[in-house]
Amino acid sequence: MADKLRITKVEDVQVLSRGEISVVTLHLTPHHLVLVQTLGPPSARQAPSPNHRPTPVRTRESWIAYPMIAFCTFRPTPPGSALSSSIRLRCRDFKFLTLNFGDDRQARDVFESIKGATCRLGSIEKLYAFSYKPQPPEKRISGWEIYDAKAEWKRQGISDKGVDRGWRISKINIDYSFSPTYPALLAVPSTISDNTLNYAGRYRSRVRIPVLTYLHPVNNCSITRSSQPLAGLRGNRSIQDEKLVSACFSACATVDDGDTATSSTSRSSPASSQADLGPSSADGELSEAERLEDEMISSSTLEVVSEKPHVYGAQQHNLIVDARPTVNALAMQAVGLGSENMDHYKFATKAYLGIDNIHVMRESLAKVIEAIKDSDVSNLPPNRELLAKSGWLKHIAGLLDGAALIARQVGIQHSNVLIHCSDGWDRTSQLSALAQLLLDPYYRTIEGFIVLVEKDWLAFGHMFQHRSGFLNSEKWFSVQNDALAGSAIQPGGNGDGRGDAIENALLSAKRFFNKSNHSQDNIADPDGELLPFDDSPKGKKTSISKDSSADSEATKPKETSPVFHQFLDATYQLLRQFPTRFEFNERFLRRLLYHLYSCQYGTFLYNNEKSRKDARVQERTVSVWAYFLSNKEGFTNNDYDGGVIDDHVKGKERLIFPNLDKVRWWHEVFNRTDEEMNGPTNTVTERYLGNHTPRSGSPHSVLTGVETSGTATTTRQVSNGNTGGFASLREGMAGLGFGGKGIQGNKRSRDTKKEMEVEMQ
Structure with a gap:
């Protein structure tokens, strides 16, 4: 790393931050940029040292890990100008700094050194995590042992030595040869053989078949997750996949008499849980949300067999959740992918949640940055109108809305849910993890949250390396010679990865028909639906099911996205609304986001479990959980009430919404005050959020079922009886205004068209 540094020390550097100027000595170490500010002589009240030697002056140090630098702009001194050369930095923890130098050569050397220590590093294994030496408190904790897949499945009631609660542990992926992006151990229905899994894998993108992630302890209902099916325009189907999904949805009915019974749905039952009881208001009256809960509860019937309650009727409400906007899923059929044809999955209903893709989320955060980007040169509040127009809060609310739907289906309607998006590692991880936070108090503890992140994010293959861009990109470094250099700080360029949705669909279809279906040209980027035609790989025949970890380590700006950041933000919303229900505090979430990018620990460095094992991160790096657990007191919520769960006492229920x-x-x-970001009453934000009406129809409630709207519709209404791929694509085009009787011009068409414009604008 030292060979990447052109200079290691610069004195008298002027730093501009939050409108305040300070003078520091700048040190460039192999892994950090260090700003040392002299605060002056020691206090006069400080006692002199015994030998009467001068006491060292007081200093303040600010350490910036190189991977934390998200954008860097260098403005050299114009010829003949008295202006200083400057470097403007934006860090991934949303700190903004401007460094002014008296010597242009020194400034240029610092710029090139930062560039060499980030986007020119060349390999993940040169990051700080592989040379970091932990402090003694961290050494005493084995952070890598906090999560054990077998132990977590056992906690949920599933053993690897037999069949429990209708599920078994399959070792078909023990060497990652079956699905390289999936965990080694997969929980699957006990009625499904590994041979069936083999055949079913051919029908799911990247062989990410439907497998269990959560089993509800009260009613034995499940959350399973997968990637999209390879339906294509021809309407391909897989009997094995249909059998697997059906088995996932019926596993709770196969529990042996010796297993744990599910609880009653009666409010009068003393053993009932929050899955069966809506929270009671203090005055005894039911709120609108509680009344809706009661209506849903009554739709499930209870049949007693051998004096043991079993929940039937749940099969009437099983749900396949496609996190994408409807039109995106339809457009993916043009490249051999798509969504389930519900004529073959009649045991379930489907909901499209309309959650935007990684490109929209990246651009949304870029607009937030645009609103706060001048915080180095000014201490003024951010532009609240720009904040509102970013749509960031709308996206967070949409995630919480979708997670609430899943939690209600499982916890209240006694149903099973299968979640997927495109490849099943971005929106799927967000929804699955958030739903489990709503359902299970265990995941609201510090240890439980760690297990949740390890299971649903790390083990299930969220692409941390691709989404976070640990090695940065040359595109994020610029040299500007004009007076306004550095004023626009936003990574990723002008709308990377976006494009006109209609043109995407048509050009993708054109390529599809010009090539055989078996080639599966990778026009679709990982979990981002579609790339613009000009950005799609030309002349390359890339199998959809190949291991993404084989890609280059270089950061691809079009694949970066704040997916995990959004999950932590949504978790923060829950923590803020339920301050006594979480063991961890806000600082825990903020430091977790920081260490996602610091690259000080090996936890998040790769894209999947296989890649981390291949790199031997457990042997060569320290787990980030050692840091948190060695400082547990500082991350513990003082208001946490970890008492016994009691669904008859308000504030102690199992479920939260x-x-x-x-x-x-x-x-x-964002390093701002609550008033700066939210204001006493942020009318602009409220106006924009007013367009986001909860799908339940009530402004104060969350999703209560599958309804027909622009963002959550049943597949039967989307397909309108036309089950073939061509018909689906034709209907999708009609919904965008390309003709087609019966759809064009109606409200559904306008909703879908608007949805697509938001998706790709």
Whole structure:
């Protein structure tokens, strides 16, 4: 790393931050940029040292890990100008700095050194994590042992030595040869053989078949997750996949008599849980949300067999959740992918949640940055109108809305849910993890949250390396010679990865028909639906099911996206709304986001479990959980009430549900005050959020079922009886205004068209 540094020390560097100027000595170490500010002589009240030697002056140090630098602009001194050369930095923890130098050569050497230590590093294994030496408190904790897949499945009631609660542990992927992006151990229905899994894998993108991630302890209902099916325009189907999904949805009915019974749905039952009881208001009256819960509860019937309650009727409400906007899923059929044809999955209903893709989320955060980007040169509040127009809070509310739907289906309607998006590692991880936070108090503890992140994010293959861009990109470094250099700080360029949705669909279809279906040209980028035609790989025949870890380590700006950041933001919203229900505090979430990018620990460095094992990160690096657990007291919520779960006592219920009207800016993470980000009453934000009506129809409630709207529709209404791929694509085009009788011009068409414009604008 030292060979990447052109200079290691610069004195008298002027730093501009929050409108304040300070003078520092700048040190460039192999892994950090260190700003040392002299605060002056020691206090006069400080006692002199025994030998009467001068006491060292007081200093303040600020350490910036190189991977934390998200954008860097160098403005050299114009010829003949008296202006200083400057470097403007934006860090991934949303700190903004401007460094002014008296010597242009020194400034240029610092710029090139930072560039060499980030985007020119060349390999993940040169990051700080592989040379970091932990402090003694961290050494005493084995952070890598906090999560054990077998132990977590056992906690959920599933053993690897037999069949429990209708599920078994399959070792078909023990060497990662079956699905390189999936964990080694897969929980699958006990009625499904590994041979069936083999055949079913051919029908799911990247062989990410439907497998269990969560089993509800009260009613034995499940959350399973997968990637999209390879349906294509021809309407391909897989009997094995249909059998697997059906088995996932019926596993709770195969529990042996010796297993744990599910609880009653009666309010009068003393053993009932939050899955069966809506929270009672203090005055005994039921709120609108509680009344809706009662209506849903009554739709499930209870049949007693051998004096043991079993929940039937849940099969009537099983749900396949496609996190994408409807039109995106339809457009993916043009490249051999798509969504389930529900004529073959009649045991379930489907909901499209309309959650935007990684490109939209990246651009949304870029607009937030645009609103706060001048915080180095000014201490003024951010532009609240720009904040509102970013759509960031709308996206966070949408995630919470979708997670609430899943939690209600499992916890209240006694149903099973299968979640997927495109490849099943971005929106799927967000929804699955958030739903489990709503359902299970264990995941609201510090240890439980660690297990949740390890299971649903790390083990299930969220592409941390690709989404976070640890090695940075040359595109994020610029040299500007004009007076306004550095004023626009936003990574990723002008709308990378976006494009006109209609043109995408048509050009993708054209390529599809010009090539055989077996080639599966990778026009679709990982979990981002579609790339613009000009950005799609030309002349390359890339199998959809190949291991993404084989890609180059270089950061691809079009694949970066704040997916995990959004999950932490949504978790913060829950913590803020339920301050006594979480063992960890806000600082825990903020430091977790920081260490995602610091690259000080090996936890998040790679894209999947296989890649981390291949790199031997457990042997060569320290787990980030050692840091948190060695400082547990500082990350513990003092208001946490970890008492016994009691669904008859308000505030102690098993389930929690978010109030979407109370979604606010996570001001701490943006280094702003609550008033600066949210204001006393942020009318601009409220106006924009007013367009996001919860799908339940009530402004104070969350999703209560599958309804027909622009963002959550049943597949039967989307397909309108036309089950073939051509018909689906034709209907999708009609919904965008390309003709087609019966759809064009109606409200559904306008909703879908608007949805697509938001997706790709």
